[in-house]
Amino acid sequence: MFESLQDGLGSALKSLRGQGKLSEANMRDGLKLIERSLLEADVSYEVTRTFMSRITEQAVGEAVLKSLKPSEQVVGIVYKELVDLMGPVDHSLHLKGKDEVTVLMMCGLQGSGKTTTCGKLGRMLISRDRKPLLVAADLQRPAAIDQLHVLGEQIGAPVFSDRTTQDPVAVCNNAVKEAKKLGADTVILDTAGRLHIDDELMGQLGRIDKRCSPDQVYLVVDGMTGQDAVNSAKAFNDALELDGVIMTKLDGDTRGGAAISVKEVTGVPLKYMGVGEHLENLEEFHPDRMAGRILGQGDMLSLFEKAQQEFDQDEAQRLEDQLQKGEFTLDDFLKQMRQIKRLGPIKKVMGMIPGMGAMLEGTDALDGAEDDLKRLQGVIHSMTPEERRTPKIIDASRRRRIAAGSGVEPHVIGDLVKQFEPMQQMMTAMAGKGMGDRMKMVRQMQAGMAQDPGGGLARKKQSTGKRLTPKEKAAAQKERAKRLKLLKKQKKKR
Structure with a gap:
């Protein structure tokens, strides 16, 4: 980002x-x-x-x-x-009480991610115990109605559409009237977009605004369009008097100028940002946290909040209880890695930790990190339950067996065991510590990572620092197969 x-x-x-x-x-x-x-x-x-x-x-x-x-x-x-x-911070959707219907109107250019954002917003409202009704008022794009119905089904929200008319104003008006009958307390109007600003589009949106009197009007802006996003935001705001902006596609390699400029140009707050294709990828916009990210200072608060939502609390409590007893196994380590993966790509997560982005800048320490975790998972799954509980018992014979089962070299198993021991000691030492002591230990861990960003668990690279080519991998696998065959022959002779 x-x-x-x-x-x-x-x-x-x-x-x-x-x-x-x-x-x-x-x-x-x-x-x-x-x-x-x-x-x-x-x-x-x-x-x-x-x-x-x-x-x-x-x-x-x-x-x-x-x-x-x-x-x-x-x-x-x-x-x-x-x-x-x-700034300022303003995430409020200004929702009325549940006995009344709140109308939210979404507008924006075609391709800005408006329909998907309606689905994301609906999912967020459901998580807050609201009952949204999605309204398919984009009659310009042929697939828009079907797309909204699919999204509604995915989040468990009803969708209002009328294929018998080509008048989006009538569709919106009828949907607002039907909302109470359908058990909804929040109506989200997915209006039509265009590839560019024109009088027809603005006239249509103006008529919907006048007829349905939405409580809030939000502009959905594609963060990757840069300066064009700023120009369109100003035009929409002049025509509709916006209440807020939702920025999409900020998970891509966007230059970020739109996010910084839009609020200043429109005078309305940036409320939410889309940071991925999945329906849960809608985050509140915090100016202070975003400024921290831009200046490479990380964003631990957002990371903690996401972890709170994504982590299995029962599993976290079980791990805490085990740590209190001084226990931390390779199974526990693997579960923690899976939970961390739920927060997003490893590079993105590391970038939210203060100092880590700068530490890893210019290195390839995290290149292929997702593949390395899969490989690590294969190694641990190739171990017996006893070996996962007590890695110290893994001798040369066991290393060869685990390596053969997971498709890696035996020395990788040895490296994993060596790296796991200090980690196990630190995790068990953190049990029962106060927050100050824990933060001190975290800083020590980060200092250790500065010395070895790869953590020792990534696959070994050649002395040039480059990964093996497909041809070199094939040769290595062939050599490994030869060695295994030779070992089997030696065992038979014995």
Whole structure:
């Protein structure tokens, strides 16, 4: 998320840190790099100019230049201004009581992810004990009605549609009237989009707005369209008086300029962001957390919240009880890895941990991490229950058997056992500790990872640091098969 902007701002701030004692001249040079990185990330020119004038006014002041760590002061200034630029925090959908019907109108250009966002929003409302009704009012795109029905079925919400008319205003109006009969307390109108802004589209949306009087109007914006997203947001806001923006496709390699610019241009808050294709991938937008991500400071709060939602609480309690007894097995380790995978791709999760993004920058430590976890799972599954409980008993003979069963070299089994022992000690040592002690141990673990980012559990690479090619893998497998055949012959002779 926001890789280009992170890289650009990171390089600019790094250049300031490398200057030692800053003068007004090299401070201004560093600020020019910040300005360029914002423009390259598709932040609106007007927004960039306003943003930079506020930062420059503070950064070239005497208090900053004469401070002990002026570069760190600049980071603080940039962070604060980013938060102000993207804020304030406002996730409220302003829902009425359950005895009344709240009408939410979704609008946006075609391809912005509007229909999928309606499904995501509906799922979120159901999790909050609301009863949404999805309304298929996009009569321009042939598959839109069917798509919404599929989404409704997936989340368990009713969908209102009328294939006998081509008037979206009538569809929306009838849906609002039918909402109570269908047992709904929240109506989500999925209106039509266009490939570009035109009078017909705006006229249609204006008529729906006037006829149905929605309580909230939200614009769905594709975060990957950059400057076009900002321009369309301004046009929609002028025509409809938006109440909020939902940014989609922020899980891709988007430059991030739209997210920074849209709020400033429209004056309405960024409420939610789509961070994946799945229906659960809708997150609240927190300006302070997003500023932290952009500046490479991670986002532990969002990570903790996601973990709270995704982790099996009973399993977590069982593990805690085992740790209290001083027990932590390879089975427990494997379960923890599976739970972590539910938080998303390993690289994304690591990027949310403060310092980890910068630590792994420029390395291939996490390349193929998903494959490595699958391989690790195969290794552990090839062990007996006793071996998983007590890895110390795995001798040379057992290593060869496990290696043959999981398709890896025997030394990989040895590496796993060696790496697991200190991890086991640390996990059991954390049992019964207070939060302060636990955080101290976590910092120690992170320091260890700085020395060995791969954790020792990734597959061994050649001395060049490159992965084996398919041809080299085939040769290695052939060699392994030969050795196994030779071992079997030797056993028979004995």
